Amino acid sequence: MAKLQVAIDLLTTKDALALAAKIAPYIDIIELGTPLIKNEGIAVVTAMKQAHPDKLVFADLKTMDAGELEADIAFKAGADLVTVLGAAGNATIAGAIKAGKTHGKGVVVDTIGVADRVKRAQEVIGLGAEFVELHAGLDEQWTDGYSIQVLIDEAARAGVPVSIAGGVNITNIDAVIKAGVKVAVAGAAIYGAQDPATAAKALREAIDAA
Numbered sequence: 097m098a099k100l101q102v103a104i105d106l107l108t109t110k111d112a113l114a115l116a117a118k119i120a121p122y123i124d125i126i127e128l129g130t131p132l133i134k135n136e137g138i139a140v141v142t143a144m145k146q147a148h149p150d151k152l153v154f155a156d157l158k159t160m161d162a163g164e165l166e167a168d169i170a171f172k173a174g175a176d177l178v179t180v181l182g183a184a185g186n187a188t189i190a191g192a193i194k195a196g197k198t199h200g201k202g203v204v205v206d207t208i209g210v211a212d213r214v215k216r217a218q219e220v221i222g223l224g225a226e227f228v229e230l231h232a233g234l235d236e237q238w239t240d241g242y243s244i245q246v247l248i249d250e251a252a253r254a255g256v257p258v259s260i261a262g263g264v265n266i267t268n269i270d271a272v273i274k275a276g277v278k279v280a281v282a283g284a285a286i287y288g289a290q291d292p293a294t295a296a297k298a299l300r301e302a303i304d305a306a
């Protein structure tokens with residue numbers, strides 16, 4: 097069964113905790129977005145893990161250098177999963193994975209900005225990544241002509257464990273799950289909804305029904 101990950105791109109720990117409290121029953125992984133971590137610091141990871149010890153807490157560091165050092169900081173703070181960029185060199189990714197092994201935690205490789213996401217996904221799974229995020233970032237999503245279908249097609253042919261992030265919502269979740277993803281990531285579709293709990297519940301039910 098695929099997992100549901102909420103990407104919290106709010107800017108304060110208070111707002112992130114309030115959102116997580118509402119949607120926790122429907123979510124497997126709580127992602128603290130890069131803007132949130134930059135705004136609040138790594139302490140937001142500790143606060144979220146303390147509030148939700150039964151959930152996987154995902155620190156979206158998007159590390160580009162100093163892989164072992166940055167991943168170690170997040171794991172020590174309570175993260176279960178951290179991201180390193182697929183655009184980074186293999187030494188950076190391997191360093192983050194080394195920190196993950198030390199802490200018994202996982203590293204997710206984010207393919208934002210990578211030209212051939214499928215090829216890079218296959219390479220980094222070979223390095224020991226937990227899974228690969230096939231990701232179109234917020235700026236790419238707001239570019240004319242963007243369609244999540246490109247990520248869905250890539251997931252179906254990747255042949256390695258992947259998640260999809262980049263505009264997952266209630267209208268495309270069925271196709272996302274049927275592409276064989278390990279994790280579906282939904283940000284704005286949940287935190288931007290008028291009723292985030294109802295939105296998360298609908299996504300959960302769609303995943304369970306797929």
Ligand SMILES: O=C([C@H](O)CO)[C@H](O)[C@H](O)COP(=O)(O)O
Nearest residue numbers: 103129130233262263282283284
């Ligand atoms: O990782 C993300 C982005 O780079 C900003 O941090 C988003 O959390 C990710 O794109 C998922 O969010 P939605 O596209 O809003 O579902």
